[in-house]
Amino acid sequence: FPYSSREVSFPSRAGGVTLAGTLTLPDSVPPRTALVLVTGSGLQNRDEELFGHKPFLVIADFLTRRGIAVLRYDDRGFGTSEEELRALTGDATTADFALDALGAFDFLAAQPGLDRAKCGILGHSEGGTIAFMAAAAEPAVSFVVSLAGALVPGGRLSLLQNRRLMESQGLDDATVEACCRLLEQCYETLCSVPQADLTARLPELKAALAAGMEGQRVPEPLRLNLLRVLDSAAASPWVYHFLTHDPSDAIRAAGSRPVLALNGSLDHQVDAVENLGAARRLLGESPTLTVKEYPGLNHLFQLCTTGDVAEYETIEQTVSPEVLADLAAWICALGK
Numbered sequence: 001f002p003y004s005s006r007e008v009s010f011p012s013r014a015g016g017v018t019l020a021g022t023l024t025l026p027d028s029v030p031p032r033t034a035l036v037l038v039t040g041s042g043l044q045n046r047d048e049e050l051f052g053h054k055p056f057l058v059i060a061d062f063l064t065r066r067g068i069a070v071l072r073y074d075d076r077g078f079g080t081s082e083e084e085l086r087a088l089t090g091d092a093t094t095a096d097f098a099l100d101a102l103g104a105f106d107f108l109a110a111q112p113g114l115d116r117a118k119c120g121i122l123g124h125s126e127g128g129t130i131a132f133m134a135a136a137a138e139p140a141v142s143f144v145v146s147l148a149g150a151l152v153p154g155g156r157l158s159l160l161q162n163r164r165l166m167e168s169q170g171l172d173d174a175t176v177e178a179c180c181r182l183l184e185q186c187y188e189t190l191c192s193v194p195q196a197d198l199t200a201r202l203p204e205l206k207a208a209l210a211a212g213m214e215g216q217r218v219p220e221p222l223r224l225n226l227l228r229v230l231d232s233a234a235a236s237p238w239v240y241h242f243l244t245h246d247p248s249d250a251i252r253a254a255g256s257r258p259v260l261a262l263n264g265s266l267d268h269q270v271d272a273v274e275n276l277g278a279a280r281r282l283l284g285e286s287p288t289l290t291v292k293e294y295p296g297l298n299h300l301f302q303l304c305t306t307g308d309v310a311e312y313e314t315i316e317q318t319v320s321p322e323v324l325a326d327l328a329a330w331i332c333a334l335g336k
Contacts, residue, residue, distance in 0.1 A: 002027050003064040010107035014099040017088060021046050021073030021104065023111070024064040032335025033118045034069035034111075035145070036104040038134075040125030041242075043089070045079075046072040048124065051313035055124070055300060062324045068331055071108045076100055093241035096124060098133040105134065105141060118142055118335055120258075122327075124149055125270060127300065128261075130245050136253035143258040143334055145327065148270045148299050150259070151251060151278040154242040157185030160222065160271050168308070177215040179226070185212055186229050191244045198234035205230055251282045258288040259311075260330050262323060264297025266307030290330060294323060 009020045025031060037056045039048045047054035059065060060070040077088035101121060109116040120143035123131035128149015135141040150157050162183060166176045189205055190198075198205075206227050213223055233240040261279040263272035272293045283289045295302070298304040301323045302315045 001061070001102075002231060004021050008071070008107065009071075010103055012100040012103035013106070014096050017100065017103075018078050018102060019073045019076060019100055020079075021071055022060070023069070023071045023108070024060050025069050025111075025113075026064050026067045029067050030113055031069035032067055032121070033331050034108055034114050035063075035070070035120045035122050035143075035331065036101060036108055037070060037072040038049075038101045038104075038121060038123035038127035038130050039075055040123075040127050043075050043078055043085075046074045048072075049239070051300075053300065053302075053312070055279040055319050058318045059324065059327070060319070061121075062319075063328055063331065066328045066332060067335075068328070069108070069111070069114055071104055073100075091237045093238050094245060095133065095241065097126075098130045098137065101127075101130050101134045102138055105138065108181070109140065117138060119170050120144060120331075120334075122147065123149055126242075128270075129245075129250075132247055132250040132254050135257065136250035141254070141257070143331075144260070145331070146259070146261040146268055147301065147323075148263050148272075148277070149261065149275065150270050151247060151275040151282075153248075154244065155184075155247040156274070157270065158243060159183050159187070160274060161269060162299065164268055164271075173218075175217045175219070175222075176307065178218050179222055182212055182216065182218065182226050183229070185209065187243055188225060190230075190233050190240065195233070195237060195240040198230070198240070202230060202234055248282055255283040255286045255289070255306070258290075258334060259283060259286065260290045260327075262292050262294065262301075262326070264299065264301055264304075264307070265293055265295050266297060266304055267299045268307045268309065269299040292326065297323070 004025050006023045008023050047057040056072045060072050064070050077085040109119045120132055121131040122145035124147040128146035135144050163180055206296045263276050265272050276291050296303055298307045301320050302317045304311055
């Protein structure tokens with residue numbers, strides 16, 4: 001490889017958390033720019049390995065070959081014992097993962113030979129939300145890249161995902177609309193109740209939601225799933241934070257810096273129209289905003305047929321070459 005690769009470890013800005021990762025540095029020229037890669041939802045390694053693919057390994061290799069330093073890291077708790085994993089992630093929310101990303105940024109920006117003023121953060125999916133949260137908290141973050149980043153409130157994102165899922169399962173329009181209205185009611189309820197109070201108020205809140213189902217065309221399995229949303233939010237700080245968090249303020253706060261927001265048109269997890277639309281609405285007056293939607297690409301930026309999750313592992317391509325080229329060109333231009 002025309003670059004060096006080092007195993008590294010560094011502290012999160014959250015106390016008591018140490019992260020491990022890989023730092024790649026180009027051999028031929030001093031890096032003009034550098035960035036941290038932040039994974040999406042769920043416990044993932046530094047390569048964001050899933051469905052037989054390693055997208056962050058591909059991205060890091062492509063960018064470092066073009067003179068960009070890249071730090072990618074394992075999510076907190078990855079590779080630890082079950083007991084350690086519970087201790088590190090049990091009460092963690094997206095806000096805690098933003099502190100992890102800031103720890104990675106601090107480590108990268110302190111490396112000899114790197115220009116702190118040209119260090120940014122790239123996030124995929126939930127990582128896109130985290131990148132904006134980190135940039136809002138740390139003015140030294142010089143740019144943000146959102147790859148299919150979740151840029152709308154979590155409840156809205158979940159509602160769109162559920163609507164698409166129900167439609168793909170062939171449910172009739174009336175049933176889909178009834179379920180979506182009840183989901184909206186559920187998410188609005190969560191936003192009005194602190195997570196610490198949810199467990200005590202579950203019977204009351206479930207009764208109110210069940211009353212709203214009366215007379216609605218909602219099959220019994222879907223009724224049970226709707227009630228389980230409240231259970232999940234009460235049991236998991238991450239679920240509650242995800243469903244109630246609005247990233248708008250963080251996105252606006254990061255808007256004075258260059259922002260690149262990319263999505264695939266067949267992304268079924270983070271809808272391109274909604275989320276790129278949020279970037280344009282919140283940052284539309286920024287001359288440093290670049291937005292692009294890629295026809296025929298899914299949530300992983302693979303060229304696909306349907307965009308369904310089940311299709312991911314059947315596709316040989318890991319990341320579209322067009323996306324890789326656009327990423328490298330945009331980041332390299334910042335270093336000129």
